[in-house]
Amino acid sequence: MADSAPVRLAVLVSGNGTNLQVVIDRIEAGEINARMVCVVSNRQDAFALKRAEQHGIPTIIHEIGAYANRQAYDTALVEILRNQDVQLVLLAGFMRILTDVMVNAFPHAIMNIHPALLPAFPGLHAQQQALEYGVRFTGCTVHFVDIGTDTGPIILQAVVPVEADDTEETLAARIQQEEHRVYPEAVRLFCAGKISMNGRRVRILS
Ligand code: GAR
Numbered sequence: 001m002a003d004s005a006p007v008r009l010a011v012l013v014s015g016n017g018t019n020l021q022v023v024i025d026r027i028e029a030g031e032i033n034a035r036m037v038c039v040v041s042n043r044q045d046a047f048a049l050k051r052a053e054q055h056g057i058p059t060i061i062h063e064i065g066a067y068a069n070r071q072a073y074d075t076a077l078v079e080i081l082r083n084q085d086v087q088l089v090l091l092a093g094f095m096r097i098l099t100d101v102m103v104n105a106f107p108h109a110i111m112n113i114h115p116a117l118l119p120a121f122p123g124l125h126a127q128q129q130a131l132e133y134g135v136r137f138t139g140c141t142v143h144f145v146d147i148g149t150d151t152g153p154i155i156l157q158a159v160v161p162v163e164a165d166d167t168e169e170t171l172a173a174r175i176q177q178e179e180h181r182v183y184p185e186a187v188r189l190f191c192a193g194k195i196s197m198n199g200r201r202v203r204i205l206s
Contacts (some may be wrong), residue, residue: 007191010086013041017048018176019092019113019183024055026184037084040077042096064096073117075200076102081106082187088190092183103147106192108197110145111190113183115175117157122150128172130162137161137170140179142164142186144202155189156182166169 009027011020020039027033039052040060049059060080067073078101081089089100091112103110116126121133130138139159146152158178161189162171189195192206 004033004193006033008085008087009034009036009090009187009191010081010084010088011036011039011048012050012108013039013047013048013092014043014095015046015093016050017046017092019090019179020048020049020183022127022180023090023092024051024057026188026197028055032090032184032188034187037086040079040080042094048092051164069095070099071101074099078102078105090183090187097102097149098145100147103145107171108153109146110168111155111183112143112145112150112152113179114141114150115172115179116144117159118143118150118154127175131166131168131171135153135162138175140175140182148174151204155186155195155204156203158182174177 008094011023013020014094024036027034027036035099036057038058039048042063044061052059062077063081064073067076072150087109089110091110114126116130117139118185137159139157141156141157144152144155159183160174160178189204196203196205
């Protein structure tokens, strides 16, 4: 493991949290030089919160309810993350679009995993979009978050075939297997200081 201090990591979730789980597992295995300082959910029933609790990671429920608009919600979110000195934010099935307030607070320090080969099929129901379009291959993309929807600089991608009898569910499951490989790998690279930017191109340093 690297000699440098562990990167302070926060993960934002809304649902099952399988991507959260693989990152926790890789940190606990000593393969990612990070400390997960909190898991934030916009839903109190997210199973991801239970996963975090099982590993002794502090959880925060941050619901939209109390806030007048998305900017106000994100302003409070930035404060939560800054209070923890967070250096890297992961979106892991977080089903809210971030505003400029969050994006500008963490430039090139918010990652997202999207279940398609961007720039194809951004937004919701990416797997269904791929099926309806009739592509032979789709996959997943880890990217930095910018102000657009799924438009930020691409860090890693993985390709999966689309089978003739695929449903949205079977395709999503095949894509998730690759998500669970590439997302922790992108986090590992970031935490090892092996990611640099050249315009919107991401360079992986050896
Ligand atoms: C993942 O498949 C991820 O690609 C998708 O949500 C799922 C969360 O699963 N994200 C998006 O669709 C974002 N547009 P998880 O909660 O088991 O990690």
